[in-house]
Amino acid sequence: MYYIGIDIGGTNLKAGLVSENGQIKATKKSPLRFENMEQMGEVLANMAVTLAEENGVSRDQVMSVGMGFPGPVDNKNGVVIKTVNIPIRSMPVAEMFHKYWDIPVYLGNDADCAALGEYYHYEDKSIESLLLVTLGTGIGTGIILNGKIHTGINGCAGEGGHIVIVHGGEECSCGRRGCWERYASANALIRQTLAAMDADKDSAMWGLVGGDLSRVDGRTAFEAKRKGDAAAKKVIEQYLCYLADGLANYVNIFQPAVIALGGGVSHERDEDLLLPLQDMVLEMCFGREADRHTRIVKAKLGNDAGIIGAALLGM
Amino acid sequence: MYYIGIDIGGTNLKAGLVSENGQIKATKKSPLRFENMEQMGEVLANMAVTLAEENGVSRDQVMSVGMGFPGPVDNKNGVVIKTVNIPIRSMPVAEMFHKYWDIPVYLGNDADCAALGEYYHYEDKSIESLLLVTLGTGIGTGIILNGKIHTGINGCAGEGGHIVIVHGGEECSCGRRGCWERYASANALIRQTLAAMDADKDSAMWGLVGGDLSRVDGRTAFEAKRKGDAAAKKVIEQYLCYLADGLANYVNIFQPAVIALGGGVSHERDEDLLLPLQDMVLEMCFGREADRHTRIVKAKLGNDAGIIGAALLGM
Numbered sequence: 001m002y003y004i005g006i007d008i009g010g011t012n013l014k015a016g017l018v019s020e021n022g023q024i025k026a027t028k029k030s031p032l033r034f035e036n037m038e039q040m041g042e043v044l045a046n047m048a049v050t051l052a053e054e055n056g057v058s059r060d061q062v063m064s065v066g067m068g069f070p071g072p073v074d075n076k077n078g079v080v081i082k083t084v085n086i087p088i089r090s091m092p093v094a095e096m097f098h099k100y101w102d103i104p105v106y107l108g109n110d111a112d113c114a115a116l117g118e119y120y121h122y123e124d125k126s127i128e129s130l131l132l133v134t135l136g137t138g139i140g141t142g143i144i145l146n147g148k149i150h151t152g153i154n155g156c157a158g159e160g161g162h163i164v165i166v167h168g169g170e171e172c173s174c175g176r177r178g179c180w181e182r183y184a185s186a187n188a189l190i191r192q193t194l195a196a197m198d199a200d201k202d203s204a205m206w207g208l209v210g211g212d213l214s215r216v217d218g219r220t221a222f223e224a225k226r227k228g229d230a231a232a233k234k235v236i237e238q239y240l241c242y243l244a245d246g247l248a249n250y251v252n253i254f255q256p257a258v259i260a261l262g263g264g265v266s267h268e269r270d271e272d273l274l275l276p277l278q279d280m281v282l283e284m285c286f287g288r289e290a291d292r293h294t295r296i297v298k299a300k301l302g303n304d305a306g307i308i309g310a311a312l313l314g315m
Numbered sequence: 316m317y318y319i320g321i322d323i324g325g326t327n328l329k330a331g332l333v334s335e336n337g338q339i340k341a342t343k344k345s346p347l348r349f350e351n352m353e354q355m356g357e358v359l360a361n362m363a364v365t366l367a368e369e370n371g372v373s374r375d376q377v378m379s380v381g382m383g384f385p386g387p388v389d390n391k392n393g394v395v396i397k398t399v400n401i402p403i404r405s406m407p408v409a410e411m412f413h414k415y416w417d418i419p420v421y422l423g424n425d426a427d428c429a430a431l432g433e434y435y436h437y438e439d440k441s442i443e444s445l446l447l448v449t450l451g452t453g454i455g456t457g458i459i460l461n462g463k464i465h466t467g468i469n470g471c472a473g474e475g476g477h478i479v480i481v482h483g484g485e486e487c488s489c490g491r492r493g494c495w496e497r498y499a500s501a502n503a504l505i506r507q508t509l510a511a512m513d514a515d516k517d518s519a520m521w522g523l524v525g526g527d528l529s530r531v532d533g534r535t536a537f538e539a540k541r542k543g544d545a546a547a548k549k550v551i552e553q554y555l556c557y558l559a560d561g562l563a564n565y566v567n568i569f570q571p572a573v574i575a576l577g578g579g580v581s582h583e584r585d586e587d588l589l590l591p592l593q594d595m596v597l598e599m600c601f602g603r604e605a606d607r608h609t610r611i612v613k614a615k616l617g618n619d620a621g622i623i624g625a626a627l628l629g630m
Contacts, residue, residue: 072602081605129468143568145460152570153444153609156602163564167481167498167557176563176599183482242482248491249478253458253568255467284491287471290387290396294468 004065005311010085018311026055041096064104064314068113072155075107106313112149113309115142127257135263139181183242186218193221204229248284262299320626321382325400333626341370356411379419379629383428387470390422421628427464428624430457442572450578454496498557501533508536511550519544563599577614
């Protein structure tokens, strides 16, 4: 038996045929293109059917189709409430899908699906809670409590990038000021790196990008720090401080078994990111004297987490 | 049948005989006095037995005894991990209690118990989640999700006063800087009021306390604002801003059905506190377009919430 997971992004659809033990057997990717949004059901159903057929799996070997959308969903009623980057508003996706394939359909938020994927594949199967924090353009979070996605009363929970950690701070796209993602996302790190370079024309960071600011990315300051650059060291120390503040907030609220860090920044060497973060967060949190602490680890699944998690919605 | 709830505070023990429908039939209060901590089991058991006997309830009419402690507990093993203001560390309270009365014993954190009490007595019985925020010396929070207290992996979850909202801000007793309770507790409001009075000797707040700074409390600025005092108006506006920031953080993370505000400050008139807060928080949160929003309300039970919630641990 198989489960299909589809990860709906702003530019691409990615689908995966997932086995009962959560492993991807095959994937399929296509650009997200519609003449109008009415075609959504047809496009998604075609993708799922084709994925199965191309891999020699008959329709009745597929138990369900799960889909992760970049926004809040109402899974109970099969409705996608709203998405970013795609003009979806209150769309009955399950019903639209069923016109082409009558199979159980489950909807989730993409960050939640990724968290579910990480949870399922976590080495210790006895854990009851996991928070996935993805450091990218913004900060995405998904919360698993007692083995289930925490969606809140309206599907909008888990917007963890939008907790204010700097009262009255930088403007955020969400309308608030000082949100965590303005200070601790990969994009924030890039902005902080650029500002430090602007303030120090002698920094080794300039050499690393050949004087070309457009080549600055989330790795630049980490690399320069390893080469002993003082300006880069300051950038990283401050960045970790912002990152730790948000993570410690989550520990004080949830005390989850695990916080998994995902996104490009999370691939930095352990001695530069994970180890100092673990120390900083523990120092900041309640429960230091308890016998169990939140483990902060690197996420394992990378880009496949969303597909696997979407498929798992049906398990 | 009855359930006994005991609220263990830094100075007093308060116990209540609670009926099956969560109503208090009788209460008993005594100062917290020990020659040594070994007596804890005896003192608590005596209190429970006496409360029952004095009210004509036999021991076998009592189903369980629940206790709320000011700190994290390990209910599964009947151990209180640590408390503030009382020198308890890893104390096997359930075992100590059972030497005097062999009855099911449940342990909880006091803020969690209060949240459970509020949840049980909330008018809409269909809600699945509630966050109780108590504005006092600090900010206490208790989180009910799917009808159950969220304790985290080590009993230390729900330390919601200790989320940083002002990165690098005022020092907090917990060791961090910029915790929410440093800005939005009743004590924080008093500090903010004193600072505003110090900066403006003409403020009407001086008259309200007869020039005596020791009479300043959480009501002073609210009262002066109602009299049209500009300095007081500024204090309240800023205070609500801090309060709203933390509440909106919680909504973006949890989207709970209800946030109940407790503590002295919560008794201010709706037009001065609850109504502006509701507007400010909604404006700051995700899910504005969803069909359901977190309701922000006043807590109902006051000081009895802890006793009722402790009793409910056994239901």
